[in-house]
Amino acid sequence: MSFITVSNLWKEYGGQVVLENLNLEVQQGEFCTLVGASGCGKSTFLKMLLGQETQSRGELLLEGKPFPGEPDRNRGIVFQRYSVFPHLTVRQNVLMGLELEQKPRLGKLFGSARRAALEKVDAMLVSVGLEGSADKWPHELSGGMQQRLAIAQSLIMRPRVVLLDEPFGALDPGIRKDMHDLLLKLWRETGTTIFMVTHDLKEGFYLGTRLLVFDKVRHDPHDPQAFGATITYDLPIARADSKLFEDIKDSVAQTARHQAA
């Protein structure tokens, strides 16, 4: 049985078909990168995996069972814009998830439970290179550091599926490279399953073990909302070659032009 099964999945908003007939089997530990023109439903797909949106038709299964309808600790998400809590220090930001999990009503741990949680938090801060900033406030951090904090906050919960929505889109190229190394290190250490949306095809090829291209194959110029995007390429990245890279780049650019028209 696959870890995640997506079969004949559709998503519509009102009269707009956003995604049509997605089919996918993902094994535990895969790193899927999602690329495609703006508006092709990549974030919508992540939201369905997160439990924030429900499909209009079709099935989305985690180990053979329907995905829980609400976000839970199985799934963690990191967005492009920093999603950390500004009123908590770096350490408190990472600790908070553990406290809420273990003490959902009080949201606070005490004594040995707190010490054990803080040990985990500090180890995670070392992993993401923020050990020297544990007592800082988010506004005192650079963009890259805030994004590392967001990743730490998500991974401390040991989610089985990590969803990343253009996590490095707002960062400078030099910092992005460091973030790539960090993400690959954390992925190898945790063995978690990753779905990451990126607008940068090269980044998608570099990071993922599998590339999923979301694209619209059908267009009706009189009714642009009639057709949704689907997965047009689903390929193991080691086998991808430069010709394929150019083909994908062209087809994504063509859809982007259609969307803008």
Ligand SMILES: Nc1ncnc2c1ncn2[C@@H]1O[C@H](COP(=O)(O)OP(=O)(O)OP(=O)(O)O)[C@@H](O)[C@H]1O
């Ligand atoms: N809650 C919503 N209600 C109505 N329409 C929505 C909603 N969320 C998304 N859409 C529409 O669904 C389409 C796909 O949006 P989505 O954000 O998933 O695309 P995307 O591929 O992630 O785009 P981008 O690359 O620009 O982030 C868009 O046309 C958007 O307007």
